[in-house]
Amino acid sequence: MSEPLRYEPSEVVVPAEAIAARMPVLAQEIVEAYGHGAEGIVIVPVMTGAFVFAADLVRRMPNRLRVDVATVRSYGGGTTSQGPRIEGVMPSVQGKHVLLIDDILDSGKTLTFLRKDMADRGAASVRASVLLRKKLPAALATPCEFVGFDIPDLFVAGYGLDCDGWFRNLPDVVSLRRIGEVAPVVR
Numbered sequence: 001m002s003e004p005l006r007y008e009p010s011e012v013v014v015p016a017e018a019i020a021a022r023m024p025v026l027a028q029e030i031v032e033a034y035g036h037g038a039e040g041i042v043i044v045p046v047m048t049g050a051f052v053f054a055a056d057l058v059r060r061m062p063n064r065l066r067v068d069v070a071t072v073r074s075y076g077g078g079t080t081s082q083g084p085r086i087e088g089v090m091p092s093v094q095g096k097h098v099l100l101i102d103d104i105l106d107s108g109k110t111l112t113f114l115r116k117d118m119a120d121r122g123a124a125s126v127r128a129s130v131l132l133r134k135k136l137p138a139a140l141a142t143p144c145e146f147v148g149f150d151i152p153d154l155f156v157a158g159y160g161l162d163c164d165g166w167f168r169n170l171p172d173v174v175s176l177r178r179i180g181e182v183a184p185v186v187r
């Protein structure tokens with residue numbers, strides 16, 4: 001967060017309009033998959049990147065549910081993942097059906113780690129939804145029941161996703177380029 005701004009938006013990868021159109025369809029897919037089991041599920045948004053996606057998604061879900069965030073950090077700063085680490089208090093999920101909500105599936109380390117963590121905490125079931133999944137072998141091989149969009153393997157920001165804490169407020173998902181350069185950042 002203390003890093004100076006080194007990047008700027010390059011191309012729009014997923015426009016806000018496409019996200020808005022996908023949201024009710026994705027929420028319906030989730031509600032139908034759970035059936036009656038959707039009553040009383042615990043939605044666990046992974047902070048901070050999932051906050052915009054989760055806010056949009058839960059308001060499309062008519063069921064009685066709880067929202068309890070998990071804070072997991074994998075980037076110390078910059079665009080290279082260093083592996084997931086829990087920060088702060090984790091949700092109580094003993095005997096509960098958990099739906100993890102994350103912004104993006106990249107290496108799959110975060111979701112794989114959290115699925116095991118939720119199961120270890122006694123969750124009755126664990127499923128996951130991500131807004132974005134990169135077209136990478138590791139991401140495609142990671143179990144994730146509900147995917148918003150498959151995108152190219154680019155470093156993206158906006159709609160909750162950040163780069164060094166910046167750009168979470170952008171309504172579109174965009175690729176980034178180093179200030180002064182033309183080519184987008186891959187990772």
Ligand code: IMP
Pocket residue numbers: 046049074081084102103104105106107108109110111154155156157161162163
């Ligand atoms: P994974 O553990 O490598 O699958 O990465 C998942 C986490 O890394 C996500 O929760 C994001 O916070 C972050 N992340 C991965 N790729 C990107 C990206 O392109 N832009 C912003 N954050 C990303």
Ligand code: MG
Pocket residue numbers: 048049075161162
């Ligand atoms: Mg992030």
